[in-house]
Amino acid sequence: MTRQPVMALADDQSGSISSTDLEVLRESIADALAANCGRRAVHAHVDGTDNLASRLWQMAAGLGWLAIGLPERFDGLGLAEQGLAVLHRELGSVLAPGPYIATLAAAQWLAECDVSAFAQRQLPRVATGELQIAVPCDPASNRGCWHGGRMVSASGLLMLASSSAELAVVPVTGADGNAGVALIDTRFAEVRLDAQSLWDRTREVARLSCGPIEAELVIADPDGRVSAALTRHLALATANDSLGGARSIAEQTIGYMKDRVQFDRPIGAFQAMKHRAADMMILLEVQDRLLDQAIEAEQRRSPDCDLWAALATAGATDAYNFIADDCVLLHGGIGFTWEYDCHLFLKRARLNAVIGGDNAARVDYAATALEQAVREGRSVLELAA
Amino acid sequence: VILELSNDLVAFRAAVRGWLEQAVPSGWRAKLAGADSDATVEVQRDWIRKLHSVGLAIPHWPSTVGGADLGLAHQIIIAEENARAAAPPLSAYVVSLNHVPATLLGWGTEAQMRRYLPTVAEGAIWCQGFSEPNAGSDLAALRTRAVRDGDHYVVTGQKIWSSQSMHADYCILLTRTSSEGKKQAGITYFVLDMHAPGVEVRPIRQSNGRAEFGELFLQDVRIPVADRVGGENEGWAVAQSTLAAERGVLAFEGAERYRYMLEAFHARAVAEGAAWLRDDAMRREFMVLFAELQATRRMIRKLLREADHNDAHGQRGFSMTPSIVKVVNTMLKKRVGAFMVRCAGAAGQIDLVGDHVPEMNPMLEYITTFGQVIAAGTNEIQRNLIAERGLGLPRS
Numbered sequence: 001m002t003r004q005p006v007m008a009l010a011d012d013q014s015g016s017i018s019s020t021d022l023e024v025l026r027e028s029i030a031d032a033l034a035a036n037c038g039r040r041a042v043h044a045h046v047d048g049t050d051n052l053a054s055r056l057w058q059m060a061a062g063l064g065w066l067a068i069g070l071p072e073r074f075d076g077l078g079l080a081e082q083g084l085a086v087l088h089r090e091l092g093s094v095l096a097p098g099p100y101i102a103t104l105a106a107a108q109w110l111a112e113c114d115v116s117a118f119a120q121r122q123l124p125r126v127a128t129g130e131l132q133i134a135v136p137c138d139p140a141s142n143r144g145c146w147h148g149g150r151m152v153s154a155s156g157l158l159m160l161a162s163s164s165a166e167l168a169v170v171p172v173t174g175a176d177g178n179a180g181v182a183l184i185d186t187r188f189a190e191v192r193l194d195a196q197s198l199w200d201r202t203r204e205v206a207r208l209s210c211g212p213i214e215a216e217l218v219i220a221d222p223d224g225r226v227s228a229a230l231t232r233h234l235a236l237a238t239a240n241d242s243l244g245g246a247r248s249i250a251e252q253t254i255g256y257m258k259d260r261v262q263f264d265r266p267i268g269a270f271q272a273m274k275h276r277a278a279d280m281m282i283l284l285e286v287q288d289r290l291l292d293q294a295i296e297a298e299q300r301r302s303p304d305c306d307l308w309a310a311l312a313t314a315g316a317t318d319a320y321n322f323i324a325d326d327c328v329l330l331h332g333g334i335g336f337t338w339e340y341d342c343h344l345f346l347k348r349a350r351l352n353a354v355i356g357g358d359n360a361a362r363v364d365y366a367a368t369a370l371e372q373a374v375r376e377g378r379s380v381l382e383l384a385a
Numbered sequence: 386v387i388l389e390l391s392n393d394l395v396a397f398r399a400a401v402r403g404w405l406e407q408a409v410p411s412g413w414r415a416k417l418a419g420a421d422s423d424a425t426v427e428v429q430r431d432w433i434r435k436l437h438s439v440g441l442a443i444p445h446w447p448s449t450v451g452g453a454d455l456g457l458a459h460q461i462i463i464a465e466e467n468a469r470a471a472a473p474p475l476s477a478y479v480v481s482l483n484h485v486p487a488t489l490l491g492w493g494t495e496a497q498m499r500r501y502l503p504t505v506a507e508g509a510i511w512c513q514g515f516s517e518p519n520a521g522s523d524l525a526a527l528r529t530r531a532v533r534d535g536d537h538y539v540v541t542g543q544k545i546w547s548s549q550s551m552h553a554d555y556c557i558l559l560t561r562t563s564s565e566g567k568k569q570a571g572i573t574y575f576v577l578d579m580h581a582p583g584v585e586v587r588p589i590r591q592s593n594g595r596a597e598f599g600e601l602f603l604q605d606v607r608i609p610v611a612d613r614v615g616g617e618n619e620g621w622a623v624a625q626s627t628l629a630a631e632r633g634v635l636a637f638e639g640a641e642r643y644r645y646m647l648e649a650f651h652a653r654a655v656a657e658g659a660a661w662l663r664d665d666a667m668r669r670e671f672m673v674l675f676a677e678l679q680a681t682r683r684m685i686r687k688l689l690r691e692a693d694h695n696d697a698h699g700q701r702g703f704s705m706t707p708s709i710v711k712v713v714n715t716m717l718k719k720r721v722g723a724f725m726v727r728c729a730g731a732a733g734q735i736d737l738v739g740d741h742v743p744e745m746n747p748m749l750e751y752i753t754t755f756g757q758v759i760a761a762g763t764n765e766i767q768r769n770l771i772a773e774r775g776l777g778l779p780r781s
Contacts, residue, residue, distance in 0.1 A: 258777070266779050269779040274773070277771075278769075289684045290683075366672050383686070
């Protein structure tokens, strides 16, 4: 395990990273996870006999993973969405426990907001693993109240976070209808972050409540763009985690179909089973390419990046649920046990499908954005030559 | 003049676009909407000759057989620009432009290449004599017999699902020359002159009302030995090269055209305030199709880059991607077709004829897609290939 491969990439100042460099990054992450986040370790974490999440977080910080997406001015590696995609995919494929989606999406969002002094103070602490950030499970519906100035309050907002998250991102609405996004320091005595136990034990959520307190910062969001950007970063992280997880459980299940013998032959020799395996691969290929589209739009700062992130995330999380669901069934009885991995993927898939809003809302958002583009006489389907 | 710009892709694209703007015959689509297949073939024959007059019909073929030695990047540009300009699609030339070169460039003799490949740009239509009534998905079970007689083979049998065969000048033909050993080991590949004595073609009327397929009846047809492609009993390996052609640029141009069709459909709905846009379920369904269309376009681009890279490096291993593309692309068209049929409501069920046939005909599009799902290896066969050869699941 070495820092070398990730750090070497930081020399590349260009906007887009070569596929060879991304492959080097992927291999270095996959190797470290294979050694430190295997099935046994994940099951021990799920059973509460080991705190893999905190060990993994320390390792991730040490290896520079938490700095992958951030711009260099915040001590990041500047690999942006392409680099983050690789990381979340690998984390998803091994069911890595920890607050990666929330913290890294929030950090990426904050780096883009026009709050440089605050970001300069906080973001380098994300890169070193000191700071975890809580975000609302659904930024559109989990909102706090804005009492003017920097005064905000919140009541039982469902946050994607461990109770040790030091900073919470909270969309707020004032009595006058003004919208903003508040950054709240959760260490104040007036702030409560109550951990909830989740079906997906590789993740943590907590309910955030606070009486009117002074936030660190409130970013005005009159047209909803600030909170849309947060949703987009959350969506991309979730989509990558989903496709990593979906491919992983699909491959594991296909392996099982080669080994499990019934009626004197491997169950994978039956055409009905083969076609289900083929359909999983077909679905994954479609969703991989759709997510490529969203990552490319993000990397190019296209006006259509919100539209593609919404469609790709709806597609990826639907695919994850379909595949995780079918993989339980393809395993037969053993797929229904606590001991096998199937249920861990299934539960993670269910949670992923509701992070940042539900899929109907994502697709409706994209439909509206598409109609707007048509009225502006713009095609969202142009591809680089 | 256009080909002289081939070193500069941007200038090349601009030149292709500029030429197409004035060259595409106006109103061809409206003219052909209710026309018979003779008229359709005539429009396409004129168009391929026009393309060839500026070197754009077969520019990626070797210059020794009439091409210009251009690579994949140029081929992609030409296909994209043809789609953008809504030029007549060369559907009658699918075999001529894809299967024939894929076969002859790999297996043909020097004489076969020089004699047959230039016929394509001159407008010759080729058809495929592969499937038989009892050899569909199980192609190697074919029974059309070829018996050696001096410097000829005498061929007797029946072929089916042979697209454009009633218009064809030539046919790439699979025959049985031996019944010994594995059924794949007794197959021989020929070029057949469709005007030879003993060849009879009967059109097959399809469920969309059109007759693009034909049935071939071969009775004691004499084929010169010089028209055998590859060795006797080597035809199965040759046929693999032919079938590989179904997995490339062919799908690319189709998907590019589909992009403009779907965008136009949506833009018209927005402009007219179509009812389905206000129906949450319908609008969501459309957005999923729209997203998958873009994913499919990217998938085909990736496939072409991979295939080009593998060709350049002499890598010939099995890839699942062509089978995945085939299934995704055809099922997407079928779903889009069904969606548009629903949007068209009861009026969309009126089967208009003659001059009244609209350019955009949802039921015709939808019914036609079934042929694509079944052709070129049914989607069930593609799933077998993905599972067995791609994923390593045991053969049944």
